[in-house]
Amino acid sequence: DQQVKQNSPSLSVQEGRISILNCDYTNSMFDYFLWYKKYPAEGPTFLISISSIKDKNEDGRFTVFLNKSAKHLSLHIVPSQPGDSAVYFCAASSMDSNYQLIWGAGTKLIIKP
């Protein structure tokens, strides 16, 4: 039972355009969401997070949107740069699971020059 789903295994975007990565979840108890970025042969690195009391969090070129009623969050990257090419993981957690992170399968983002 996948509680966190990233339905697009890969996404290709032109450099300079907006990249939108999507994530759906099923557990309404999730109250904290994170995005991690992973390059090949490296560990994931934290990118941005959002608490369920917010619907938007912005950090430079990265913005995360949370739609609690739809149980959906998205990561927007604008403008997309070649260095953004990586696998992006969505993760969710809740207080009643001791904030253990539940991970999506990842979306591979390819930025085309």
Add this chain to the structure above:
Amino acid sequence: NAGVMQNPRHLVRRRGQEARLRCSPMKGHSHVYWYRQLPEEGLKFMVYLQKENIIDESGMPKERFSAEFPKEGPSILRIQQVVRGDSAAYFCASSSGQLGELFFGEGSRLTVL
């Protein structure tokens, strides 16, 4: 290097041998998590430890796998009698508390021949 350190980076074992993977958390972090990434899949939680205690091992296979985080020294993930299906990247992460950002090591890649 103040980051999460994992070793070995690459480990090759024959079926039936034992694999030991080590993880030294970031300085000041007392929470350690082990994840496994199978080819073409996302990160799967295995075990969450604090010093000398296993907090959550719900993601660990019931047999052959064990983990520890002693008072002194690194956390160890031990796989006995390895099989080909154990071939994967094993990532360790640490945090200073339950909520929020995990810092990942670069992973240990186990290949079982």
